[in-house]
Each structure stands twice: as C-alpha cells, then as structure tokens.
Amino acid sequence: MRPIRLLVPANIRHNSGGNVYNARLVQALRALGVYVGVLAVEGSWPESTAKERRRLGSLMGAWEPKGHHGSVVTLVDGLIAMGAPDELEFAAKARQETWVLVHMPAPSRHELEARALRAASGVICTSSWASTTLEARHGLSGLRVALPGTDPAPVAQGSIPPHIITVAALLPNKDQLLAVEALARIQELDWTASLVGSDQADPEYAAIVRAAVAAHGLENRVRLAGELKGRALEDEWNRADLSVLASQAEAFGMVVTESLAHGIPVVVRQGTGAVEALSFAAPEAEPGKRAGAHLPGTAVTFPSDADPKNPALLAGVLQRWLQDGATRDAWRAAALETRNRLPGWEQTAAHVLDILGG
Known part of the structure; x- marks a missing residue:
C-alpha cells in the first residue's frame, strides 16, 4: 500500500470523536505495516486565512506538476475540507489523489462542502448516517463507509444507587x-x-x-x-x-x-x-x-x-x-x-485500505 498522509485540524484539542477516530485509525494502519504521516493543519477550521489555505494546498500537492505527488495518498479531515474547496479543486487538477474523511456533515456551508466532496478523489464517511445525509444533500453517489472500531474493555461493575x-x-x-x-x-x-x-x-x-x-x-x-x-x-x-x-x-x-x-x-x-x-x-x-x-x-x-x-x-x-x-x-x-460483537479498529483500518486500494 502506498504511504498515507492524514491532514487533521490543529484547532480541535478536546477529546472529540473525530480526533479519537483519526488517532485509532492511524495506530491500526501502522500495525498493518502501512506508513502513515499525520500533519496537524493550523487554522480555525472550517474557517481559515488565505495563508493557511495555501499551506494546505501545498500539503496536498495542489501547486505541483500533475501527478508529482503520485506515490502518496492524502486523506483530509472533513472539517478542513469543507473550508478549502478551492484547494481541493486545484489538487484534483494537479491529479493528486486526495480523499476526504467525513466525521460529521457540515451544519451549514453546504455549498462549500459540496464543492470539496465533488473535487475529492473519493469520500470516506465514518457512519452510514453521514453517508446517507451527504448523498441526499448534494446528489452524490459512491460515498464509502468505514465504521469506527471499538477497543475491548472490562465489564462495568455498576453502583448502588444506580x-x-x-x-x-x-x-x-x-x-x-x-x-x-x-x-x-x-x-x-x-x-x-x-x-x-x-x-x-x-x-x-x-x-x-x-x-x-x-x-x-x-x-x-x-x-x-x-x-x-x-x-x-x-x-x-x-x-x-x-x-x-x-x-x-x-x-x-x-x-x-x-x-x-x-x-x-x-x-x-x-x-x-x-x-x-x-x-x-x-x-x-x-x-x-x-x-x-x-x-x-x-x-x-x-x-x-x-x-x-x-x-x-x-x-x-x-x-x-x-x-x-x-x-x-x-x-x-x-x-x-x-460487547462481544463489536468490531475492532483493525477491521476499520483494513476496510479503509480496501477502499483506498480499490
């Protein structure tokens, strides 16, 4: 599998579901022997300055000769992507392989979100609900779903009172x-x-x-x-x-x-x-x-x-x-x-690899 570059928002510092998914996916991909580089992209995403968007474009190879980035697959967190549709469109013109990883459909900025998703090489959603929402909202098709994994945990003993x-x-x-x-x-x-x-x-x-x-x-x-x-x-x-x-x-x-x-x-x-x-x-x-x-x-x-x-x-x-x-x-x-039926993160990682490889 080609190396993967994961671009994550630097402005989300609390323990969000998106942050946890990104971190656990990276761990599981590396455990499968895949090289994954993680870069935190500065900006108040989805808001950002022109300078921050230019840097994002550089990370995606948007300004490079066509196909120059060819050996790397870039995976962009959806919170970043919906704030930078221009840069994704430039990356597409430069024939860079750039996927968007959507944790949560945008509550607003729908047109920017639509442009970013259409420009991407592909879209991976972390739930069927997100995929269905985006397909209906933007008339898209072919969105893929990679559900989160779960870490095994001990059974809770509970309390009295409950x-x-x-x-x-x-x-x-x-x-x-x-x-x-x-x-x-x-x-x-x-x-x-x-x-x-x-x-x-x-x-x-x-x-x-x-x-x-x-x-x-x-x-x-x-x-x-x-x-x-x-x-x-x-x-x-x-x-x-x-x-x-x-x-x-x-x-x-x-x-x-x-x-x-x-x-x-x-x-x-x-x-x-x-x-x-x-x-x-x-x-x-x-x-x-x-x-x-x-x-x-x-x-x-x-x-x-x-x-x-x-x-x-x-x-x-x-x-x-x-x-x-x-x-x-x-x-x-x-x-x-x-609890005995919950898939692990290794299954999530293997599914993401199948998606990107396909």
Missing part, C-alpha cells in the same frame, strides 16, 4: 443541559450521575450547565468531572449503570459503542447517527418479539410537534429504567451480549 454517565465535551449540541433538566425531574428516585467531558471546549455553555446543576440543588448528585483519560476514565466507566448521549446531531457516537464495550446500556436521541451505533451490533430479536426488544438501551423520540428540548420525555425514560427491574435487566443483558 449511576448514570454522560461522556462528551460540554457543548450545546451534546445537550448536557437537557440531561440535567431531566434528572432534576426525578429527584425523588435514588441515582447519581457524572458529566464527563471537557469544560473548556465551550466555557460559556459549561457555565450554563454548572449553573443548572446548582439551581436544582444537584451538586451532591451530579458531578461535572471534566475531561478524563486513562485510569480516571476507566473508574468512571466501572461505576456506571447507564450511559446517556442526548446529542441533537450525531454522525455515529463512538461513546455509544465504548459504553457497550463495558456492558453498559445507552439512551440516545432518535433521528441521529447514534441509533446506528446502538443497534448495529445488537443481538437479533427472537421470533415474535417486537423490533428493538433486544436493543442494549433505547432511542428517545421527540415528536415533531413537541419542544425538542422537553426534558420530561427523557425524564420518563430514565424513570422507567430506574423503577422497572425487567427493563434494567433486559438492557443490561443485551449490552453484555453486544
């Missing part, structure tokens, strides 16, 4: 505020909770979440743990009985499969790519059982005519899980069975 965990940087899209408001509605029940994730990605939103915890008198029950790694993060997973990912938009939600790897069921938002993560390795329902009966958790549906931030809907799901032992047992059993 412990609920949300693992994501504190950002408006991740909607930790919704989780706090939902928990505030079930204070009569026994539970504790942790919000694990960077409070520096959006300090203003983090302050709003922290204020909501205080306003509801939940300081002794809801812990804002900050971004954790290594042993500290594993200790949080080990305490957990349920994982909640209430993101308003999610391409896949790698934290869902990370939860399942620990045998922890998950609550996600219906209509997001996190539903794919919850169900793609789930055990099949027995004949005669309703669809979704064997899911290791559930997806909360927010009706189109309801306030999408209505915490009562999420509170109802959490209340049922806390009070209904049969539901808790069924979700836990499905999560334990699912």
